[in-house]
Amino acid sequence: MKIYSIAKSRRIRSTPYTSRIEKQGVTAYTSYNHMLLPAAFGSLEESYHHLKENVQVWDVAGERQVEISGKDSAKLVQLMTCRDLSKSKVGRCYYCPIIDDNAGLINDPVILKLDEQRWWVSIADSDVILFAKGLAIGNKFDVKIFEPDVNIIAVQGPKSFKLMEKIFGKKITEMKFFGFDYFEFTGAKHLIAKSGWSKQGGYEIYVESTKSGLALYDKLFEVGKEFDVKPGCPNLIERIESGLLSYGNDIDNNDNPLECGLDKYVNLDTNVNFLGKEKLKEVKKNGIIKKLMGVIIDAKEINVSKSIDLINEKNLKIGELRSGVYSPHFKKVIGIAMFNKPHFVISQTFKISINDSIFEGKVCDLPFI
């Protein structure tokens, strides 16, 4: 695979940690919410094994926040998501599909309830702030919407708990998954959630004080030596094995949450008012016509830079691969694909062309592990 460089400019913003990760050996970037997101520190596979056994510190500042506050903030946040937030609690994170009036996915953020009238929408890669502003203006909602200067450091991997305990004390290990609380470091208060874009466990530190955040970044590496800490980033192999969906890759505005297996975040039987509710009721009644599934392919290598057609024995397209990677665990290529009805069934077989050769694959459930 030929390598192309990324052209840096102010439009793809550096993070407070960029100069550090460049000294630490970052080799590839992607752009995420108009910001640099590290995509590799050398070998993807070595980083995968390291993440599953040790602890990594990730610059995920590209996971931007949309802060929504004010009298109508709860109404606006609820309007944007099909998940019922009427019983949501301060101090908790909620994974929430954001959809438009046609039930098409716009983003799949984690929403943090900071206060009864203050929320952070911690977004995947699309400008949710513009959707929120448009809705607020059009509906004349009494809200304030802006992007605060929050730059997340993720600490991920099985040894993240021990590492974070050494810095913040026992209390941090007692948090529940998707809970958050405030912890002090060098005099600054940091919101820390038990969350992160891996299934290996860990935390996300929502850094508001850049100065303290940089000191904390360095401290994590200093204290982390005994746990073999390394810099890292969301890992393609780990996230596909774990079935973590990526907005823009696996799901997009042409998909609705029921097609993406997000049924448990779709609450149609409550009284809350959200966009696309009638459309989703209709979809639920008539049944979905496509569905996101896992696939296992008898191949040793793949690079997915766009959708790849999946073909049946009659040479008809039955689906498309949207993400894929060689899995050292399965010793095969695994991936996430959208299949048309009626082909979204376990063990359905298909053919796929990779580098001009044809390979066989079959449909399976998500997550893989």
Place this chain on the structure above:
Amino acid sequence: MKIYSIAKSRRIRSTPYTSRIEKQGVTAYTSYNHMLLPAAFGSLEESYHHLKENVQVWDVAGERQVEISGKDSAKLVQLMTCRDLSKSKVGRCYYCPIIDDNAGLINDPVILKLDEQRWWVSIADSDVILFAKGLAIGNKFDVKIFEPDVNIIAVQGPKSFKLMEKIFGKKITEMKFFGFDYFEFTGAKHLIAKSGWSKQGGYEIYVESTKSGLALYDKLFEVGKEFDVKPGCPNLIERIESGLLSYGNDIDNNDNPLECGLDKYVNLDTNVNFLGKEKLKEVKKNGIIKKLMGVIIDAKEINVSKSIDLINEKNLKIGELRSGVYSPHFKKVIGIAMFNKPHFVISQTFKISINDSIFEGKVCDLPFI
């Protein structure tokens, strides 16, 4: 400057022309509207000289369209821009700052009036579609909003007129600047505008039929041989010399159009209704507190990947450089910078640190050439 690779994935979409430009020697990409935009074909300076003397074909599919149609489409489009479109004509392009209710810039697209009730908003790098959808939903406008599958090929440079004439005939040379019309190629109809993101002259072909567009892409290179046609992309040197602003680089949501020298696109004295109008009246009355200006710096090299502070003789920050490049024409670094009041005056001097050395610079007007 160390080189980092770009991690490709479906989230940063390939264009119909990506496989072609990769065979033609693209070396760097940026991401633009969640799509790959070529950023270099080898030397920036060689490409700059070539563009100013010959003709280039650019894959600028990342310049996506937001199509807005329906009974309330004109009302919605007008609501989003401070430029008075009440007398706009079908068949014309309009450069329009899009602003929010606080007059902060959201994008600076060219808007094409396709029909009285059908518009294409040809966007810079932010999800205008989400703003438009939010406003339409909130205001209960009768409109249809979607991103059509349009992939622009730009033909730029002084020889673009001759090249395009050879393919489309005399008529194409008679179009006025920012006019558009429809031209046939291999049986498909292509909207072609006399426009483009350089000041060297040329066209933008809004390709709707991918098949015909690919044939046209190849035809441009075949016919273009006699004009020394080459593949290219928006050129940092040329666009800064020409004073073409880049949303996200030179201007962003923290700036209003009056601060960015876009006064002629701000129509406060008409009856049209747009967001941020009252705010802009207030700004106009009180005067702007910062202003975008050109700068010339006594240096031979610069890489601007984030804002760089500009300091006066008292060591106070008086502005920030947002884009910059070495100009072979001026034999100095030139750039675009935002200066605080009262420092946005011609010949104001400043100091800037580049690669740990201090250089002198001074303020000038835009454009440079």
